[in-house]
Amino acid sequence: MSALKVDGLSVRYGAAGALADVSFEIPSNTALAVLGPNGAGKSTLARAVSGLVRKSSGTVTFGGQDLSTVSPAKIRRAGIVHLPEGRGVFRGLTVLENLRMGLAADPGRRAAGLERAFELFPVLGERRKQLAGTLSGGEQQMLSLARALMVEPKLVIADEMSLGLAPKLVDLIFESLGRARSAGVSVLLIEQFAGRALEFADQCLILQRGSVSWSGPADTAGEELLHRYLGEATAA
Numbered sequence: 001m002s003a004l005k006v007d008g009l010s011v012r013y014g015a016a017g018a019l020a021d022v023s024f025e026i027p028s029n030t031a032l033a034v035l036g037p038n039g040a041g042k043s044t045l046a047r048a049v050s051g052l053v054r055k056s057s058g059t060v061t062f063g064g065q066d067l068s069t070v071s072p073a074k075i076r077r078a079g080i081v082h083l084p085e086g087r088g089v090f091r092g093l094t095v096l097e098n099l100r101m102g103l104a105a106d107p108g109r110r111a112a113g114l115e116r117a118f119e120l121f122p123v124l125g126e127r128r129k130q131l132a133g134t135l136s137g138g139e140q141q142m143l144s145l146a147r148a149l150m151v152e153p154k155l156v157i158a159d160e161m162s163l164g165l166a167p168k169l170v171d172l173i174f175e176s177l178g179r180a181r182s183a184g185v186s187v188l189l190i191e192q193f194a195g196r197a198l199e200f201a202d203q204c205l206i207l208q209r210g211s212v213s214w215s216g217p218a219d220t221a222g223e224e225l226l227h228r229y230l231g232e233a234t235a236a
């Protein structure tokens, strides 16, 4: 069964079209990599699915529920978490306070959630009293992911998670996303660079100037195809 189904999605910013007639599905327990050069509309797609930008047309359904016109809060309650580009942590709060905010609406599950977060990323346990703004970039990324996974989401939208991180940290981030997927979470993975995303994902969708230029199984997106659609800079 499809967890997420996006059909004919278009988004405009004023007079400028950012997405035109984008359709795809993410079956349960699978990952879709959305690739494309700068400005192709990847973040806009993520924001439209999580309700942060208005859709000018198209529908979004999740687990059979129509989410096309509902608020971001309701979309979160349906089980979709969005890790925005940039880290989205509260810099002036400690690691622990940031994690607690993840389950602010559900304090009963807080203890178990924290335990899971520290098990996933032990470094966060060691640094629980440290201000998030003083963590390294990679640690902030882990905090952001740990907070998202604490709420036991059904779909994680991860926008450029690996941007600027050392390869070892990228491994760790993908490892934990992989564990989440094995535990039943679907993943919409947005990446400017193709290599790691395609290794991880089941399906791939390439956006160019707001439209889908190719989609198919991730393991059939060969080098030639990536160069054709993404160019030298992003096919790596």
Ligand SMILES: Nc1ncnc2c1ncn2[C@@H]1O[C@H](COP(=O)(O)OP(=O)(O)OP(=O)(O)O)[C@@H](O)[C@H]1O
Pocket: 013, 016, 018, 036, 037, 038, 039, 040, 041, 042, 043, 044, 045, 192
């Ligand atoms: N709030 C906004 N107002 C006006 N135009 C916007 C807004 N946000 C994005 N755009 C434009 O929409 C297009 C798609 O942007 P988007 O951020 O979705 O691309 P992207 O594929 O995520 O790019 P990148 O890889 O550079 O992050 C771009 O031309 C961008 O300038």
